Amino acid sequence: MATKFTASQELDVFKDEKEGLYREVGNQAVWSLSSCKAGFGVEQLRDDSYDSYWQSDGPQPHLVNIQFRRKTTIQDVCIYTDYKADESYTPNRVSIRAGSHFNDLFEVEQIELNEPIGWISVPLKDGNGRPIRTFMIQIAILSNHQNGRDTHVRRIKIRSPVNKALKFTSLECLMRSNIR
């Protein structure tokens, strides 16, 4: 059962980071792709530019594998796609799987996108409604708009909740709470 998503350009995925709620953990992981065109690979997927993108170059489903060194708590996965620019390359159905390794993945979420322009944030929750803890995440692009063969994805972010210790809210206490 797929959740429907319509991307909105207004969704500010960076707001929570600024406020210290979430943190991007993609840097702590190893990224690999099932296939890519030369010059349109992981580098372009992970840079901070909306103009560069990953273009796949093989059979569907196209996979993005993200492997962490240690079990990481994942709050959500954010994907930036642009229907206006990519048309038939824009992903339509995306499955997000998690597990310990390639042979141990189970599907956590399946989403359906409808002409998305901008960021999509897919929260990953386990059975109890808490963020999942996993070694590996696989984003599988099952189909594209207009039945396109290859796909373009411009940016992907993986976010993890920041350590949930009690934090002071007032400046006076914050000032004195640590030595820097």
Add this chain to the structure above:
Amino acid sequence: MLLHEPVQAAVWDALNHYNYRDATFLAERLCAEVSSDESLLLLATCYFRAGKPKQAYKLLQNKGYPTPELKFLYAKSCLEAGCCSEAEAVLAGNILTRPKTMDEIEIEFGNLACHVFNMLGALYSLTERTQKSVDCYRRSLKLNPLLWSSFEGLCKLGEKVDPANVFPVPNQACTNMVLQNTKLAHTVQNTPPIPITGLLSPVVDVPTSQPNVCNALFVEQNVDLLSSPEPGPLLSSQHTPDNCVGNVHDQIMGSIMLGPRPLRSVKKYKSTPQVEHNPPLNVLLGQYSPSFGILPVSTSNQGSTLAQNVTASLMTPSPAALQEKSNATKAPRKPTTRRTNQNQTLMPKPQSFNQPGNTMENNNMHTQNNPPNVRRSSRLFGHSNSSSVKENNKQQSKPRITSPRPVGGRKSKTRLSKSKQDISDVDKGEIITDIKATVPELQPQIQLAQMQQQSLAGILSLLQSLGHAYQALSEYSCRKAIDLFTSLPPHQMNTGWVLSQIGRAHFELQEYQEAEKNFKKILENEPYCIEGMEIYSTTLWHLQKEVELSSLAQKLGEIDLCSPEACCATGNCFSLQREHETAIKFFNRAIQVNNFFAYAYTLLGHEFVYTEELDNAMACFRSAIKVSPRHYNAWYGVGLIYLKQEKFCLAEINFRKALKINPQSSALLCHIGVVLHAQQKSDLALSTLDTAIATDPKNPLCKFHKATILFAKQKHKEALEELEELKRIIPKESLIYFLLGRVHKKLGNTDLALTNFSWAMDLDPKGVNNQIKESIEKRFNMEDDDALVRLSESDNGDVLPSGSNSSLMDADDMLQAVESDESL
């Protein structure tokens, strides 16, 4: 051989005028013509001063370094080029070559010994040989008490040094020794070096306010003379060029004077001593008569005002002091006695200072004999001196009074690039003209000597005060340090360095507002100040002043982009914006720029903690500790990591280590308390927190943690007390109300609990602490469902930015809601 080559003179001239291109070019030609040690030294110096230490290093590596000066320069360039081991091998020998003892080093390097020891101290401290480093620093200070960096090094190593011993303010008692030495000086060239302390040593508890002039300056000269194993001419040949602005004759004279090397450390700006600078200083100073660093000239007119400004700490550099032997210790104040003393004792004087006597006399232009040697000194002090001396002669019976207040002392003091003895006499020279009762037959050189002594006394007493204060700061007795620093004379206090130390003291006390004020003052007075600015940036980080922080970072970047302070400030700026990746980049840059800047490592470690890369963070903190073992922030950082990893025992060990270094830090005590509680040692935790509260009553965290622990131990009443107090101190902290809510819940005061929880939620608009909401739900799950619903509804509706009034009103509404429900 006497230094008489015009080429060498020209090179030194170019160097003195910062014309490195010409200097290097000429030096290279000279080296090609005459391959001697002098020319090699000249060339290497040119490279080094032009900011190319690596070239100097390679050159000397190539050509060898037989003389001590060359060795020293080679070691210095090794240090700059990063080859510490070679530097050490050259200076002190290492395991492979026979290591030299300190005395051997002293003999070998003579005048340079103080600097050699200074460098060795730095080298040893970099390589963790603390004891040797301490010994070297101490030795260098003994030889030359004006080397502040040695003192700083000692403090940084955690050594307890007594500034009174290190910066001995001279008194009269040593005049005897002095005179004898002066006589000796001219006869014997090869006596073993006598450290200054030896000569200054009968410093019997001299209060800083009375630097009764010992012939300290002469003492030093003599020391220099005595300690130089070099044939005099060679020394002078090396020294004179510094000062010689192209006058060949002077160089000749210089060679005659067993040119002692004046305390070069004082020379910061190698400008030809131009008098013009001073007058404005004096004028500006108004009240404060400087105790060192004023040219006689300029102050001649202000002589009277100076005289009138008798401040407490006066010393009459009585000529009596000069005059040794006799009486005079009491007499000094009375002009008459002084005069008589002078008259009496003047006789022997001229003989002992035969040679210098000539030149010094000639310093006074009014005796218009002009042998070539005079020309130089007259050029240097010429117009000023003459008038001043004349003035002096005219003014009778004005007590010579100077206050130990330095005036731009540092600047003018540094015009001491004299090599010739006569110049070096006036070395510390540009001393205040004292409106002393001059007697017609008063020899000018006595005057000069006195002035020099005054100047020396002045700087030493200033260094002593600074030493006490800096030492206090190094031990983290911050209040004491602040008091000591603020008791300095205002014109010294308002300098960048002092203000930054005061700022740092406040910073260590976690009084960030005060610290900020001080740092702001620095930027007003000295916008070019960089040292200590990284602490300012962290202060702003704590205060979360984003705009100021980014403007500081920009300003520092403008001044010097490649300084570790600027990089740290920028890193802090990004860290405040929570862009930790970029902050990491900048802190890495700071480390690259200066490998030994411990604070950069610490800050980088903290950033890694934020990005939860604890292994990298640990590595950074450990590097910081490696660079500077007394960097308590790094120890704290290690403890913090263990705390996050819940290894409480290890965390406690590291926090305690940090505490040992910085015993007055209440934040550290708080953390230790928390860790103890986590290890179930709650009583110990409580007592630690009590200590913390006692140390710093203004720190709310101690109380908060204490309340938490009391609550955990079920001592609800006491917890409530603490929290109520806290509420009064910090009314807007959400966690206080959260804890209050929990306490009340435990006590069964449901309504109060609810009130507090709602306040807590109100005060936390961003929902940073989701646990509050969760715990409210949890706690009331069993109970009134309606109440819960109403609570969450009202919460959703009422989440406002905190204003206690509004939250009070909300609480009332909710109270009513709950009550009405319960009534049902």
